[in-house]
Amino acid sequence: MHNSDKFKIPMGPQHPALKEPESFVVSLHGEKITNVDIWLGYNHRGIEKACEERTYVQDMYLIERVCGICSHSHSTCFVQAVEEVAGLEVPKRALYIRTLIGELERIHSHLLWLGVAGHEIGFDTLLMYTWRDREVVMDLFSLLTGNRVNYGINTIGGVRRDITKEQVEEVLKGMDILEERTKYYIEVATQETTVIKRLSKVGVLNYEDSLKFDAVGPTARASGVKRDVRHDDPYAAYGEMDFNVITDTHSDVYGRTVVRVLELMESYKIVRQCLKNMPDGPITVKAPRRIPAGEAISRYEAPRGEDVHYVKSNGTERPDRVKVRAPTLANIQAVKHMLKDRYLADMPIVVAAIDPCFSCTDRSVAVERPGENKEIMTWEALSDYGVEWHRARGLDFGDLNNKLKKRLEGK
Amino acid sequence: MGSALFSILIFPGFLFVSVFGLIAEFIDRKLYARMQNRVGPPWFQTFADFVKLLGKEDIVPSAANRRMFTWAPLFALASVVTVYLYIPLWKAESLFAFNGDIIMVLYLLTVPTLAFFIGGWYSTSLFSRIGSVRAVTQLFAYEVPLFMSILAAALLADTWSLADIVIFYSAHPVYTLFNLAGFAIAVVALLGKLEKVPFDIPEAETEIVAGAFTEYSGRRLAILRLTIDIEMVVGSSLLVAVFFPFGFVLGPVLGFTVFMIETVAVIALLSLLRTVVARLRIDQMIDFCWKILVPLALFQLLLNLILKGVLAR
Numbered sequence: 001m002h003n004s005d006k007f008k009i010p011m012g013p014q015h016p017a018l019k020e021p022e023s024f025v026v027s028l029h030g031e032k033i034t035n036v037d038i039w040l041g042y043n044h045r046g047i048e049k050a051c052e053e054r055t056y057v058q059d060m061y062l063i064e065r066v067c068g069i070c071s072h073s074h075s076t077c078f079v080q081a082v083e084e085v086a087g088l089e090v091p092k093r094a095l096y097i098r099t100l101i102g103e104l105e106r107i108h109s110h111l112l113w114l115g116v117a118g119h120e121i122g123f124d125t126l127l128m129y130t131w132r133d134r135e136v137v138m139d140l141f142s143l144l145t146g147n148r149v150n151y152g153i154n155t156i157g158g159v160r161r162d163i164t165k166e167q168v169e170e171v172l173k174g175m176d177i178l179e180e181r182t183k184y185y186i187e188v189a190t191q192e193t194t195v196i197k198r199l200s201k202v203g204v205l206n207y208e209d210s211l212k213f214d215a216v217g218p219t220a221r222a223s224g225v226k227r228d229v230r231h232d233d234p235y236a237a238y239g240e241m242d243f244n245v246i247t248d249t250h251s252d253v254y255g256r257t258v259v260r261v262l263e264l265m266e267s268y269k270i271v272r273q274c275l276k277n278m279p280d281g282p283i284t285v286k287a288p289r290r291i292p293a294g295e296a297i298s299r300y301e302a303p304r305g306e307d308v309h310y311v312k313s314n315g316t317e318r319p320d321r322v323k324v325r326a327p328t329l330a331n332i333q334a335v336k337h338m339l340k341d342r343y344l345a346d347m348p349i350v351v352a353a354i355d356p357c358f359s360c361t362d363r364s365v366a367v368e369r370p371g372e373n374k375e376i377m378t379w380e381a382l383s384d385y386g387v388e389w390h391r392a393r394g395l396d397f398g399d400l401n402n403k404l405k406k407r408l409e410g411k
Numbered sequence: 412m413g414s415a416l417f418s419i420l421i422f423p424g425f426l427f428v429s430v431f432g433l434i435a436e437f438i439d440r441k442l443y444a445r446m447q448n449r450v451g452p453p454w455f456q457t458f459a460d461f462v463k464l465l466g467k468e469d470i471v472p473s474a475a476n477r478r479m480f481t482w483a484p485l486f487a488l489a490s491v492v493t494v495y496l497y498i499p500l501w502k503a504e505s506l507f508a509f510n511g512d513i514i515m516v517l518y519l520l521t522v523p524t525l526a527f528f529i530g531g532w533y534s535t536s537l538f539s540r541i542g543s544v545r546a547v548t549q550l551f552a553y554e555v556p557l558f559m560s561i562l563a564a565a566l567l568a569d570t571w572s573l574a575d576i577v578i579f580y581s582a583h584p585v586y587t588l589f590n591l592a593g594f595a596i597a598v599v600a601l602l603g604k605l606e607k608v609p610f611d612i613p614e615a616e617t618e619i620v621a622g623a624f625t626e627y628s629g630r631r632l633a634i635l636r637l638t639i640d641i642e643m644v645v646g647s648s649l650l651v652a653v654f655f656p657f658g659f660v661l662g663p664v665l666g667f668t669v670f671m672i673e674t675v676a677v678i679a680l681l682s683l684l685r686t687v688v689a690r691l692r693i694d695q696m697i698d699f700c701w702k703i704l705v706p707l708a709l710f711q712l713l714l715n716l717i718l719k720g721v722l723a724r
Contacts (some may be wrong), residue, residue, distance in 0.1 A: 010618075017617035028541075031555045031693060120617045122608050122690025128447035194609055194689040344541070344691040348617040 009344075012176045017120060017348040020358045024351070030102035031343050033220065036336050043359035051322040056082055056156060056291055059319065063309075064150050066324060067360040069112065072098075073302035074309070074324065074360075075154045080235060081298035081311040082156055082319075084290045092237070094158035094283045099237040100171075100274040101145065101153055102300075104269045107178065108137045109303035110260045110267075113355045114185060116225050117257060120348040121198040133181045136174045143170055158284025168275050174266045181266045189257050199254035203338035203350035206251050213334035216327050217305020218263065219354050221247045222255035229301035240277065241270050253353040290317050301329055304355045417507050418496065428495045432640030435678050442682040457640070461633055469625035469629030475673035476533040476545070483530030484627070490522035491641045498648045501667040503577040503659050509572045516649060517558055519601040520604065522551050523642055527613075527635075531623025542622020543689065546606070546694055552700035553603030553610070558706035560600070564653050567715040577656040587655060591720055593711040594654045596704050598680060601646045603675040608685040612693050647677035668720070 005026045011022040021042035027035040047066055049172040051059045060082075064075040072171070076098055083090060111134040118126030144167055145151035152158050189195060205215065210223035212249040220227050230238040246262045248255040291333050293315040300307045305327030331354040338350050368374050390396070418424055436457045444451025455674035471477055486577045497512045507631040524546055531543030565571060567586060568579035574579070580587050607620075621627075624635055651673040658669025691699065 007537070009541065016620055118689070120619070122611060122615060123688070124608075125447050125686050126689075128449055132448055192687075192689070194691060196697055198689050226679065252690065343692055344448060345612070345618055345690075 001011070008259050011347065012039075017351075019116070021161045022358045025164075026344065026347060028344060031349065033339055033342050033344060036339050036347075038332070038336060039072060040332070040358055040363070041362055044362040045359070046364075048322050048324060048363070051319060053318070055289070055317045056319065057125050058321065060154060060292070061152065062156075062158065062321070063324070064152065067326065067357050068149055068304075069109050069357060070105060070304065070307070071150045071301040073300050073307050074326075075152075075297050076102060076236070076313065077300035077302075077307050077309040077371035078322070079154045079156055079325075080300070081296040081309050082291060082313075084296040084298065085294040085311060085313050086156070086273055086287060088285055088287060090158055091282045092279045093162075093281045094107060095237045096153065096274050096278045097159045097161075097283065099241070100163070100271060100278075101151060102142075102236065103138055103274065104140060104144075104171075104268045106140070106267045107264060107271075109355070110264050111137070113260060113303075113352075114189070114257070116352055117253075117349060119198060120352045121195065121233075123195060125198075126185075128194075129181075130185065140171055140174050142322055143167060155284060158282070160284070162279070162283050171271065171275060175271055179265070180267050182261060182268075182401070186261045186265075187311070189261055196254065198349065199257055200250065200252055202253045202342065202346045204252045205334050205351055207306050207339060210251070213337065213389060214330050215305075215334050215354075216330040217302070217355075218256050218259045219305065219331050219334065221245070222259045223251040224249045229299045229304075229306050233299055235298075235300060236276065238270075241273050243270050244274075250287055253349055254307070256353045275330065290315060291319075304357060305330060326357060328354065328356045328358065328361040329363075332361065338349075422518065423495060423500055425492050428492055428641050430645060432637060432644050433461060435644045435647075435675070436640045438678055439682045440676060443686055446683065446686045461637065462675075464633035464636065465630055467629040467632075469631060469707060470626075472534055472536065472626050473537045475626065479529055480626075481631065483526040483533070484631050484638065485522035485659055487523035487526035487530075487638040488641070490519045490526070490621045490636050491638055491645050491656065494519045494645045495641070495648070497573065498645065499573060499577050499652055499656070499659065500648075500670055501663040503581070503656075504574040505521055507623055508572065510575075513561070513565055513573050513576070513653075515562065515673070516573065520642070520646065520649070521550070526606070527623045530627070530635075531625075534623075534626035536626045538619040538621070538625040541619050542613045542625065545619075546623055549603055549606075549610065549612060549696060552697045553600040553674050553704075556596050556700060556704035556708040557600035557604065559705070560590075560596040560711055561653050563593050563708065563715045565588045566712065568718055569719065573652060577652055577659060580654075580656050581660050584657060586718075589714065590654055592595055592707060592712070592714075594650065596651050596708050596711065597654070598684070599704060600700075601650065602681060602684060603682070603696070604646060605643050609688040609691045610696055611690055613641045615690060627668070630665060635649070643678060643681070644674065647674045647681070650677055651687070 008024050009025040009028060011026055012018050013023050023039040023042070025037040025039070026033055047062060051062060054062060060075055060079060063078040064071045066074045111130045115127040115134070116132035118124065118130070141151060142148050144163060145153045145161060153161055205213070205219070205223050207224045209221050210225050215223065215225070218226065224247055226245055226247050229235070231245045243266045246259050246266060248259050250258065291313040295310070295312040295315055298309045307327055308325040310321070310323040311319055335351055335354060339347060344352065351410040364374060366374065387398070418597040420426060437454055439450065440457070471480055494516050497505050497508055497516050517612060528543040531539040531546070536643050565576055567589065568576045570579065572578060606613050614624060619625070624632065627635055655673055658666040658673070661669065
């Protein structure tokens with residue numbers, strides 16, 4: 001049984017290696033992987049559709065919840081698109097604050113990734129250390145924005161909170177601590193024998209394949225592709241920042257680790273520049289409730305790679321269409337290729353190395369082939385179907401709804 | 412008869428070694444946590460875990476072979492507890508010492524791994540099966556250097572009896588220095604036997620959930636965990652008895668105390684090692700054992716053979 005190709009093990013939807021439900025069906029030949037079937041879709045939340053039902057300001061908070069790690073990336077990306085449609089000139093100080101929060105987010109995301117990578121290769125000490133240090137940056141978030149995860153600092157036309165002198169001091173102190181620690185992690189990741197053994201030559205994605213699969217972010221940069229939206233198409237205040245785009249030529253998981261730890265050092269540099277050069281002035285301009293008709297695409301370099309948002313407005317206070325392309329959607333295609341002829345033991349780290357966020361990626365797409373007649377339900381039909389389905393099972397809220405309606409009208 | 416039963420069931424048998432095993436697990440976990448900058452569990456945590464597991468629902472998968480699934484943990488537990496009766500604790504002779512007991516000790520220490528294999532295999536889950544195959548694959552890699560390093564020490568003492576090894580090294584403490592390489596090999600191989608990082612490949616959580624133990628729950632899991640704790644104590648005690656048996660010349664009470672301290676020191680060394688490394692892959696592990704540990708162990712054997720010739724003169 002063990003030596004036949006039919007030995008398929010289900011990694012997921014529930015598995016200790018996974019942080020979110022998704023399914024990888026791995027066909028094994030001994031310890032070697034012969035095929036991987038990737039099934040996503042356990043996390044679809046219909047956020048794009050929900051955005052069409054809400055106003056732009058509400059959407060901003062909803063979009064921030066696309067991802068728990070790069071929440072600022074998504075909200076900034078969305079806000080940038082809306083501002084472009086509305087033709088708003090965002091104050092410089094607001095752009096600097098956005099950049100600052102964006103870089104702090106990259107620091108927390110990369111530290112988190114380093115810990116997860118350590119855990120996937122059984123090096124829990126690295127997990128405990130990096131997550132301890134990640135608390136430094138999480139505390140800075142709560143100091144600067146009032147929140148640890150969904151910062152809610154963006155608003156259409158600027159940011160909601162200013163930064164005081166004392167906060168600047170605190171952030172600088174935090175950066176000094178983290179820089180010291182990061183130097184140690186660079187040493188661990190590049191010198192510890194067992195770590196190198198587990199990372200190098202694993203999940204190889206060479207330069208050509210990286211372009212072919214359209215990899216983004218650290219995954220692409222580790223294959224030598226010099227691609228970084230912050231550098232290529234500067235947004236916020238990145239045009240005025242001096243930083244290097246880190247690339248590596250190892251093209252494997254080791255390269256992705258090196259890129260991420262070195263990017264941490266660049267982020268400290270950007271944060272310091274941000275705080276030093278932050279101009280004075282207002283932090284927001286007044287935004288109209290109704291955004292004029294138009295459409296815009298906005299790009300943002302999230303910690304995991306390029307994030308793309310598309311917003312189409314129809315002149316009302318609600319968008320006509322919002323589309324999110326999270327970085328994982330670009331990277332996940334390459335995973336199957338990376339896992340070719342690898343060992344089962346490499347599977348968790350190869351998947352983790354693209355820093356996947358499946359809930360950001362999940363979407364439903366209806367494909368209609370010619371000659372096929374698929375029924376597409378409208379929103380009302382779906383609602384009616386739901387009511388009928390429950391009524392058939394003895395659950396009827398119709399009376400209660402009518403009563404509620406009457407009572408509300410009575411007032 | 413009564414005293415034999417007392418030895419087997421209470422001291423130094425089942426009860427004592429179980430409690431010591433749980434304490435050892437606590438020491439291991441606490442040190443591991445402190446070295447990772449965590450607080451770690453309180454002292455009674457391992458006991459609480461054990462009692463809690465005993466009270467939990469005990470599920471046997473419907474596809475599993477019930478008899479094998481139940482008996483494998485008991486076999487493993489029985490064999491590790493038996494080993495402890497053959498380890499010298501307060502004087503050179505253990506309770507039931509006989510000439511050749513070191514072979515039996517090594518043999519009985521292999522039984523738990525085989526029992527885990529059988530338990531995992533017959534629980535029929537995919538994860539269990541991969542885990543148990545890995546456990547046996549790993550067995551063939553670490554067992555050889557472990558045996559070679561321990562038997563190299565026995566070779567120098569010119570005996571197959573643990574008691575005589577203890578007497579020999581107590582009389583000539585300097586000779587233990589020649590066995591330091593052997594001790595290092597044995598500690599690394601013991602990590603493999605105890606399935607700890609970097610050799611926790613058979614129960615690699617992020618790959619195959621809990622390996623051979625995936626389907627176990629409740630009482631059976633409690634027994635398995637106790638077995639691993641006791642295995643850690645027994646393995647460490649064996650290394651102390653073979654490589655550093657110094658305390659016994661001081662009399663039974665001090666001798667016992669020194670022996671316990673040395674055992675705990677070996678357990679601490681195991682925790683330190685598992686803190687600082689990542690898990691290897693099964694192919695890397697086998698490469699490491701056969702290409703580095705085995706040649707080193709052969710070197711140790713050769714050294715001891717030459718030494719023996721020199722000393723005999």
